Amino acid sequence: MADKSQLCSVWVGSETGILKGVSLSKKQAFNFCEMSCLSRDQEVCVLGWGDPQETEVLVGSVNGTVKTFSTEKGIFTETRQCGESTHGRFTGLAVTDRALITCVETGLLRVWKEGSTDTVEINAGKNVCRMRQNPSQRNQVATGGKENGLKVWDLERPETPIFTSKNVRNDWLDLRVPEWVRDMAFIPDSDKIITCTGHHQVRVYDPASPQRRPVLEAQFGEYPLTALSLPASQDSVVVGNTHGQLAILDLRKGLVRGCLKGLAGGVRGLQCHPSLPLVASCGLDRFLRVHSLEDRTLQHKVYLKSRLNCVLLSSRDLELSSTGVTGDVEEVKEEGGELDEVWDTMEMIKEKAKKRATEEEEAVVEEAEKKTKKKIKVVK
Amino acid sequence: MDVVEEHDIQDKPTKKKTKKPKKQPKPQHENGDDSMVEKTDPEHVDAPAEFSFPPTFSVSEIKNKQRRHLMFMKLKQEKRKFEQKMAMKKKKKKERDALGDKAPPKEVPKTIENQRVYDETTVNPEDEEVAFDEGTDEFSAYFNRLTNPKVLITTSDRPRGRTVRFCNQLATVIPDAHVYYRRGLALKRVIPQCVARGFTYLMVINEDRKVPNGMVLCHLPDGPTAHFKVSSVRLRKEMKRRGKDPTEHSPEVILNNFTTRLGHSMGRLFAALFPHDPQFVGRQVATFHNQRDFIFFRFHRYIFKNEKRVGIQELGPRFTLKLRSLQKGTFDSKFGEYEWVLKRHENDVCRRRFNL
Numbered sequence: 001m002a003d004k005s006q007l008c009s010v011w012v013g014s015e016t017g018i019l020k021g022v023s024l025s026k027k028q029a030f031n032f033c034e035m036s037c038l039s040r041d042q043e044v045c046v047l048g049w050g051d052p053q054e055t056e057v058l059v060g061s062v063n064g065t066v067k068t069f070s071t072e073k074g075i076f077t078e079t080r081q082c083g084e085s086t087h088g089r090f091t092g093l094a095v096t097d098r099a100l101i102t103c104v105e106t107g108l109l110r111v112w113k114e115g116s117t118d119t120v121e122i123n124a125g126k127n128v129c130r131m132r133q134n135p136s137q138r139n140q141v142a143t144g145g146k147e148n149g150l151k152v153w154d155l156e157r158p159e160t161p162i163f164t165s166k167n168v169r170n171d172w173l174d175l176r177v178p179e180w181v182r183d184m185a186f187i188p189d190s191d192k193i194i195t196c197t198g199h200h201q202v203r204v205y206d207p208a209s210p211q212r213r214p215v216l217e218a219q220f221g222e223y224p225l226t227a228l229s230l231p232a233s234q235d236s237v238v239v240g241n242t243h244g245q246l247a248i249l250d251l252r253k254g255l256v257r258g259c260l261k262g263l264a265g266g267v268r269g270l271q272c273h274p275s276l277p278l279v280a281s282c283g284l285d286r287f288l289r290v291h292s293l294e295d296r297t298l299q300h301k302v303y304l305k306s307r308l309n310c311v312l313l314s315s316r317d318l319e320l321s322s323t324g325v326t327g328d329v330e331e332v333k334e335e336g337g338e339l340d341e342v343w344d345t346m347e348m349i350k351e352k353a354k355k356r357a358t359e360e361e362e363a364v365v366e367e368a369e370k371k372t373k374k375k376i377k378v379v380k
Numbered sequence: 381m382d383v384v385e386e387h388d389i390q391d392k393p394t395k396k397k398t399k400k401p402k403k404q405p406k407p408q409h410e411n412g413d414d415s416m417v418e419k420t421d422p423e424h425v426d427a428p429a430e431f432s433f434p435p436t437f438s439v440s441e442i443k444n445k446q447r448r449h450l451m452f453m454k455l456k457q458e459k460r461k462f463e464q465k466m467a468m469k470k471k472k473k474k475e476r477d478a479l480g481d482k483a484p485p486k487e488v489p490k491t492i493e494n495q496r497v498y499d500e501t502t503v504n505p506e507d508e509e510v511a512f513d514e515g516t517d518e519f520s521a522y523f524n525r526l527t528n529p530k531v532l533i534t535t536s537d538r539p540r541g542r543t544v545r546f547c548n549q550l551a552t553v554i555p556d557a558h559v560y561y562r563r564g565l566a567l568k569r570v571i572p573q574c575v576a577r578g579f580t581y582l583m584v585i586n587e588d589r590k591v592p593n594g595m596v597l598c599h600l601p602d603g604p605t606a607h608f609k610v611s612s613v614r615l616r617k618e619m620k621r622r623g624k625d626p627t628e629h630s631p632e633v634i635l636n637n638f639t640t641r642l643g644h645s646m647g648r649l650f651a652a653l654f655p656h657d658p659q660f661v662g663r664q665v666a667t668f669h670n671q672r673d674f675i676f677f678r679f680h681r682y683i684f685k686n687e688k689r690v691g692i693q694e695l696g697p698r699f700t701l702k703l704r705s706l707q708k709g710t711f712d713s714k715f716g717e718y719e720w721v722l723k724r725h726e727n728d729v730c731r732r733r734f735n736l
Binding site: 015265 | 507509510
């Protein structure tokens, strides 16, 4: 179990309550679930990293429990009850210095401190669809929902939000434009927040500017946008809607740069890799897909028998296959181009590491030059 | 692999055999029902008689010499081809018989169904996760015998005669079905009322240019909504050699060829339309046959002439369905989440890849 969980670079939560780990390099998926007692009220609503080193995955379920899964040990280490199922589903999960932040659909945002049972509570309005944490300033969170505009909260001042957005002006018929924030993200290196709505709009808000209305608005498609993610390169955003259409939008002008094809069902979870130009998407069609952002092709597609709710990517390189990546092997990968040199260095390494090095080698070879060095059949 | 035969028909092993030859479905379904029944092997008929001339015609009656010559040459060519073909067949048969046991196995002709690209979502019967998923999905209430199906059939606004007759015939085929006139009501408002009155299915037949062309099938408490394209509708009057009208007995249900995960969901959707226990006294059977992503619906009455031979009569309407989208939740085309959407351009890439 432990070695399987250490291989996985993508974590997916499903509606049946199973946490699935996928290793893209080995093209295998593993189910991690407690015993064989599955039930629908353990359906995974949110996934989040428990710590910055990405060794713990926090799994929030419909019945209000937050389970901690350790990737190194391969088992669920802790379970916490953070609310009941009557409060609504989890819409956001985040961690700041030893405190857990959870938000549910009824708008109750709670900060659970470790050790003590009392919580700091914030009421974020009704019908909250999503809560996200600012990756650079860990005590800021944003919430938004149906008829509940974007609000940015500072957890040290729980009474009022530090930024409340204002709805756009009435449309050309002088009717109020309905608002429905489905997902949001903080743009790194600036104060801005980008949201996607159920009325197929993508909006950028800037708390630093005097206007509370959106700074930029773009539209895509005709169906509600359910998920949003910011890739490593600036100035673009990937959005997905309920029809299975994924698009990359340009933030400078608000135009569609391109669409990613392949999804057949509504997108439930979307995440871009922090450094590589890859985006992982999961949805109701029971597939996890990884697309490349540069050429918009499908890199990986994995069938994961249940409907998928959320996806979590680890920051490490997805093609890197295994655990215990030794220093030698990393050097081998970085050298890249000169294959002969690499073969020479390989002979000098011991048996076990050699196996892994050859695996690396195979990955590099297949990517880089497609030579027929595959005669070395390493038993994986 | 044929999956999910709804009811236990182990006592009727030969029934399918007699059905299959009739069922050579044409996915393009442009032709009428004639093609289905009459696709018999023309080999035993005289091959040269391919033109539809009156039987007393002979080449020597044409007065124009050139034309007579041409016709005669054509006739000779065809006869020659036919003879060659027969000769080849005979030779092959002789070789086969000569080799006896050592003969190479008979070559199976390649069909699109044979060449179908393996779909990774094909359900493995022993898969626990899929079994759990199906055991707790929206249809579990029906399959655990907690509810009985009750169907409401309606149409789009202001239906014309053909659609109305189709709905009425569907209501005779599906037990406990009620037909209501639409009166321009919004479906989103109709649905809570149906739920309050205990309906389990809402079926809306959409009409275009006086002909039914679409169907929305919505499983009621909170279940999935499937949107189909309906084509090739044949009402009872248009059926050849049909039997008398169907009786009130619950039919058996046969679901053929729903192999993938999506196919399974569809199969369960159709199965939940009919009551659990078929009344074998009625000897009626409703078949949903999936081939190349088209679902063919037929309604028959069977009778066992003796242990091995079954006679069937087709009653009831027949139509073909093609799934266009499956939406999670009750009907909400604007804001609902879709589990599967037919995207034509992505499906046109490979002719041998199917979804159901």
